[in-house]
Amino acid sequence: MKKERIFWGVFFILGAIFLLFSQTSFMKGLELNLWNILLTILLVAIMVKSIARRRFFGIFLPLAFLIIIYDDPLGIDVASWTIIGAAVLLSIGCDIIFPHKWRDEWHNHCQSSGSVAFDEVVDTDCNEQVRQEVHFGSSIKYVNSDNFRGGHFECSFGSMKIYLTNAIMQEPQVTIFLENCFGGVELYVPREWTVVTHLESAFGGVEERGCRQPDGIHTLYIQGENSFGGITIIYI
Secondary structure (H helix, E strand, O other), X not given: OHHHHHHHXXXXXXXXXXXXXXXXXXXHOOOOOHHHHHHHHHHHHHHHHHHHHOOXXXXXXXXXXXXXHOHHHHOOOOOHHHHHHHHHHHHHHHHHHOOOHHHHHHHHHOOOOOEEEOOEEEEEEOOOEEXXXXXXXXXXXXXXXXXXXXXXXEEEOOEEEEEOOOOOOOOOEEEEEEEEEOOEEEEEEOOOOEEEEEEEEEOOEEEEEOOOOOOOOOEXXXXXXXXOOEEEEEEO
């Protein structure tokens, strides 16, 4: 939390400096308007934060938008959709080649693995640790484990539904890792569970629905990242 405050404090200070600098003759030569200035500050802030945390979608997509904004001064004559498409492909490729450390650890421990690309899949999983990936597709995962111990779920440019309503916790605490980028994730959990979220969000939202009746025994921790997407936790 302290690092977050420092980052955004520095962000607004640099924004003020950039805003003043924008009134110089050099910057006026670029014919910047206030909207482009504010958007540039915001995109650069996202890039800096994403570089520190190695979030490739947060690096290449803001860079693509910056190129689109300044295509005339840079002398770039490429269609906007081509630039954005290249940024998406770069992000996916780098994300596969240079995964997070915690993601490698979960890949090694998860007993079940599933990957969905440009398709729709509905399946059931009874293992203790569950893994599911969705890229440009949709997936519905039913977890029916008698000893649910955690999972790793990734969704990018797709939709994912995860049903934990039939999962049984033998331990008081279980942690799942959830990574969502430009996607929609719905997580269905028993209303008796206490859910604690530790998600790093960049233009993403987390919503809770349903009536909770925590038993004070079982706690589900959700860790990960949510960028330009939505996560909905639904209590059943």
